[in-house]
Amino acid sequence: MVNINLQMSGKLNLNEMKSKISVPHTSLRLFRIWIILVMFMNMGNLQAQQPHLTLEEAYQLAETNYPLIKDAPLLENIAEVNMEILNRKRLPTIDLVGFGQVQTENVQIGSTDAGSSLNIDAPLESYRSYLDVNYSLFDGGITRASKKVETSQLKVNQQSLKVSLRTLKEQVNTLFLTILLLKQQKDLMVISLEDIKANLAILQAGYASGTVLESELAKLQVRKIELESEEINLQGDIDAFLAVLSKLLGTALTKDTDLLLPPALFEQETTLNITRPEQTLFDYQNELLEIQKEKIGAGRLPKVSLFAQGGVGYPNPLNFADISTSAYALGGLQLNWNIFDWGVAKKEKNKIEIQKQQVEVDRAVFEFDIQKSEQESLQKLKAITAQLEKDREIVALQSEILKQSGVQLQQGIINSNDYIIQVNAELSARQQLELHLIQKQQLQIEYLTLFGKL
Secondary structure, three states, X not given: OOOOOOOOOOOOOHHHOOOOOOOOOHHHHHHHHHHHHHHHHOHHHOEOOOOEEEHHHHHHHHHHHOHHHHHHHHHHHHHHHHHHHHHHHOOOEEEEEEEXXXXXXXXXXXXXXXXXXXXXXXXXXXXXXXXXXXXXXEOOOHHHHHHHXXXXXHHHHHHHHHHHHOOHHHHHHHHHHHHHHHHHHHHHHHHHHHHHHHHHHHHHHHHHHOOOOHHHHHHHHHHHHHXXXXXXXHHHHHHHHHHHHHHHXXXXXXXXXXXXXXXXXXXXXXXXXXXXXXHHHHHHHXXXXXXXXXXXXXXXXXXXEEEEEEEEEEOOOOOOOOOOOEEEEEEEEEEEXXXXXXXXXXXXXXXXXXXXXXXXXXXXXXXXXXXXXXXXXXXXXXXXXXXXXXXXXXXXXXXXXXXHHHHHHHHOOOOXXXXXXXXXXXXXXXXXXXXXXXXHHHHHHHHHHHOOOO
């Protein structure tokens, strides 16, 4: 079988695959058994079985099924709550205030003589309890700017979520290509097995008539059993990786499910424009920073509010001549304007400009890394396309040799060993061709995914 090192966080390295068919290791058998058991235990969580599945559909299913997708409505809920908080902050504020104080001296007017006509002696202790009401008429636009910041922050958070979910595409690509390669290897195994069976039937007839040695017949029977065993192991690996993909997508996949790659990728060297979600995220981050600058500017504008106060105080807070416990009320218009902030707002705006420059640096690095990989990917595609032409020529020659070897075996010109060697050579050539075909599809898919076209 094909030995594959699969890491869900990385990508499938098809260059490391062995085209030679071999009996699987014990660890891979255990892995396969474990995956299938997990599949059955979680079958209740999976959707209905898929008769066929395209790569684009797999992307959508993976995003829908991944737990992180549940964060999307939570982000909207948080934004809605924050908006409601900002609206409520525009409502009048009502505070209940109470205090008392004792002082060393107080207002004293007139004489303390009993016959004096003017005698005001305020007490040294005072108490007050009142309701304080404030209503902002104009806040400089700080509320409006805060709402714009909240809306922009939601866009940034939602786009960040899209960027995070995009990593699922690499996992889907890995599993898709692994399963397709294993299925191709199994199909080739079946072809070789059918060829062995056909010639085995002819040799059995010759053995019955005494023209073929029993040892020659036994050699083909051994190879037939080996191919049957390897076919079973390949199917086991296919089932194991299908179970992993089913869990990732949340939908039941079986060996009968057709996995379909995009019908037309590209054959010629193609230069593409980058259309990745990260670019939109950079735009939203710049937009958020610009709105934060507006909020800083709004904070420097004057604020106008109405105020009212009513309660009970001792002595009367509004009439110093009344030293009894009295009710009182007052109201008015208030203006607040911090006309000099020591350049704090200017410094904060300068900091935001630096942060915008950082975003542009991140954008440039991101696009540079993608463009750096472009020529390398195209050169690899060009090389593997040329290799495929050679592979097809080799397969055609090996297939013709195998036909001739089959005839020679039936005529007794060659023995079973010679024939089995040619069967293995033809099988290896076909496996190499299929491996390179999958590698080409992998390079095409990676290239399109890199530029955001998938």
